[in-house]
Amino acid sequence: MLDYLVKRLVGIIPVIFAISLVVFAFVHLLPGDPARLVAGLDASPEDVAAVRSSLGLDGPLWQQYLHFVGNALQGDFGISLKTRRPVITEIGERLMPTVWLTVVAMIWATVFGLLIGVLSAVKRGRWQDYGGMIIAISGISFPSFWLGLLLINLFSVRLGWLPTGGYGTWQHFVMPAFTLGLGVAAVMARFTRSAFVEIAREDYVRTARAKGVPEKLVIWKHTLRNALVPVITMTGLQFGFLLGGSIVVETVFSWPGLGRLLVDSVSYRDYPVIQAEILLFSLEFILINLAVDVLYAFANPEIRYK
Amino acid sequence: MTAATSAPTPTPAPMVAATSDMRTPLGEFWRRFRRQKVALIAGAFLLILLGVAVFAPFVAPYDPSAPDYMAILEGPSAAHWAGTDAYGRDVFSRILFGARISLAVGFLSVSLGGLVGVSLGVISGYYGGLIDSAIMRVCDVLLAFPGILLAIGVIAILGPGIDNVIYAVAVFSVPIFARLARGSTLSLKHAVYVDAARAIGVKDRVIMLRHLLPGALPNVIVYFSMRIGTSILTAASLSFIGLGAQPPSPEWGAMLADGRAYIGVADSVTIFPGLAIFLTVLAFNLFGDGLRDALDPKLRMA
Numbered sequence: 001m002l003d004y005l006v007k008r009l010v011g012i013i014p015v016i017f018a019i020s021l022v023v024f025a026f027v028h029l030l031p032g033d034p035a036r037l038v039a040g041l042d043a044s045p046e047d048v049a050a051v052r053s054s055l056g057l058d059g060p061l062w063q064q065y066l067h068f069v070g071n072a073l074q075g076d077f078g079i080s081l082k083t084r085r086p087v088i089t090e091i092g093e094r095l096m097p098t099v100w101l102t103v104v105a106m107i108w109a110t111v112f113g114l115l116i117g118v119l120s121a122v123k124r125g126r127w128q129d130y131g132g133m134i135i136a137i138s139g140i141s142f143p144s145f146w147l148g149l150l151l152i153n154l155f156s157v158r159l160g161w162l163p164t165g166g167y168g169t170w171q172h173f174v175m176p177a178f179t180l181g182l183g184v185a186a187v188m189a190r191f192t193r194s195a196f197v198e199i200a201r202e203d204y205v206r207t208a209r210a211k212g213v214p215e216k217l218v219i220w221k222h223t224l225r226n227a228l229v230p231v232i233t234m235t236g237l238q239f240g241f242l243l244g245g246s247i248v249v250e251t252v253f254s255w256p257g258l259g260r261l262l263v264d265s266v267s268y269r270d271y272p273v274i275q276a277e278i279l280l281f282s283l284e285f286i287l288i289n290l291a292v293d294v295l296y297a298f299a300n301p302e303i304r305y306k
Numbered sequence: 307m308t309a310a311t312s313a314p315t316p317t318p319a320p321m322v323a324a325t326s327d328m329r330t331p332l333g334e335f336w337r338r339f340r341r342q343k344v345a346l347i348a349g350a351f352l353l354i355l356l357g358v359a360v361f362a363p364f365v366a367p368y369d370p371s372a373p374d375y376m377a378i379l380e381g382p383s384a385a386h387w388a389g390t391d392a393y394g395r396d397v398f399s400r401i402l403f404g405a406r407i408s409l410a411v412g413f414l415s416v417s418l419g420g421l422v423g424v425s426l427g428v429i430s431g432y433y434g435g436l437i438d439s440a441i442m443r444v445c446d447v448l449l450a451f452p453g454i455l456l457a458i459g460v461i462a463i464l465g466p467g468i469d470n471v472i473y474a475v476a477v478f479s480v481p482i483f484a485r486l487a488r489g490s491t492l493s494l495k496h497a498v499y500v501d502a503a504r505a506i507g508v509k510d511r512v513i514m515l516r517h518l519l520p521g522a523l524p525n526v527i528v529y530f531s532m533r534i535g536t537s538i539l540t541a542a543s544l545s546f547i548g549l550g551a552q553p554p555s556p557e558w559g560a561m562l563a564d565g566r567a568y569i570g571v572a573d574s575v576t577i578f579p580g581l582a583i584f585l586t587v588l589a590f591n592l593f594g595d596g597l598r599d600a601l602d603p604k605l606r607m608a
Binding site for chain 1: 447451452453454455458459461462463465466535539542543546547548549559562565566569570573576577579580581583584587588591592595
């Protein structure tokens with residue numbers, strides 16, 4: 001297990017290197033001169049030159065890259081062009097709202113996805129199955145921003161039960177978390193169903209039934225526990241999907257998170273913030289993928305020795 | 307099936323009827339696809355949508371950009387089937403014109419992503435070695451991201467706008483098509499007919515195009531349909547958050563972003579464009595499901 005962990009950790013180093021290169025190159029791919037963007041449109045050429053050297057953009061490329069990595073390792077991503085505050089402060093303030101939203105959405109989506117998937121598989125071919133799968137297929141095709149608008153219209157404007165947006169109390173979480181999680185719940189339901197149906201065909205499940213194990217135990221212990229292995233992988237992959245989805249959902253509900261910050265900074269061409277956000281999102285995905293692989297290897301010994 | 311029996315099923319496809327007992331791959335496909343009732347309905351819906359999009363100027367009851375300040379934010383009525391927006395523009399007509407944008411963006415972006423992806427995949431599988439590792443590592447990295455984040459990264463470089471959305475959305479179709487094409491190339495490249503082609507001196511380029519590419523096509527077609535649904539959804543999301551089509555455009559996501567300010571005042575502007583996105587994406591997904599089952603029953607999930 002330790003060998004495997006070390007191997008995986010070493011394996012992500014080139015990926016992180018590649019991502020740092022991409023994020024670094026990003027500034028040079030942007031149209032226009034970043035130094036001029038930072039200095040402002042009416043800055044004199046001397047000012048622009050001064051800014052350029054303070055940003056470390058005046059040396060050869062490899063030197064610029066080292067400068068960038070050195071700063072990034074110290075958490076220094078420069079100053080936001082929009083607010084003129086350090087990027088790291090901007091991001092720090094937005095981190096927790098996004099993390100909480102994602103976690104709450106993930107929990108409800110996993111629980112409901114699993115339940116619907118198991119119900120569909122157990123009642124295969126009956127109305128519960130069709131009902132569950134209709135929800136699952138619709139959920140995948142449902143635009144999250146539309147769902148958000150419909151919910152706001154019903155629960156905030158008409159019924160006045162929930163706030164239209166913002167962050168603070170548990171009421172603020174209900175609609176954004178539901179909206180964000182729906183697609184994931186749908187994928188989980190579909191996936192759980194097929195994993196469950198597959199395991200239910202195994203000999204040991206038939207043996208369990210034959211020797212008179214109660215049906216409930218067959219479902220929850222013999223079948224579900226084994227079906228969970230692929231489902232764990234799926235859960236991890238969906239986490240990445242949620243982080244992407246939060247970009248849209250945060251915009252709908254005016255959620256003060258990283259997703260909305262990213263959208264704002266792209267609209268404003270606030271490139272230091274964009275850079276830091278891309279780096280942060282990428283690292284999150286890598287870490288989540290790593291965690292999933294490790295969990296998977298833990299659950300399935302075959303993987304470890306490949 | 308003996309030679310005496312003529313076409314066993316009365317299929318409407320002419321190519322099947324003409325070949326009597328000979329089962330062409332296309333006839334076989336149609337025979338199986340016909341059984342997928344849901345996919346057939348989805349396909350019919352998509353055909354109608356395509357027709358509406360192409361003939362939008364003739365079908366739409368109003369000019370999609372003509373304001374009517376005497377009829378602002380009206381609900382659905384006989385005159386305006388889906389009501390009017392804040393400028394009195396007919397929402398139904400705008401949705402019909404919006405179908406042009408969404409279908410074009412979906413089709414073009416997936417075609418572009420598919421073309422690049424399949425080429426890379428076949429090359430990667432055929433040559434193997436360093437080229438293969440390099441291409442596949444890049445695909446792994448791309449696949450690790452959710453599509454919308456990649457798309458936003460591309461938009462950040464190219465700038466907002468519907469043209470750039472096509473490139474942005476195309477990028478995240480590339481790795482999926484590359485993997486599909488690579489997989490089928492790997493399984494076919496040591497087939498006897500490929501070895502034979504190589505032995506008689508057929509050029510690599512021709513082997514890839516004529517002998518390896520067709521093997522990848524069934525999967526590519528299935529994913530093509532499903533990716534169009536996802537791509538339309540992503541493009542609409544980008545427009546909704548203000549990075550895609552810009553306001554006067556009747557793009558569905560942009561219409562919803564516009565309508566957001568009038569939530570509670572008028573439902574039409576927030577309900578109907580969303581319904582259009584949902585039904586279109588759903589239709590592509592169901593159609594893709596049906597295609598998959600008909601083209602390769604082995605791919606079927608449970």
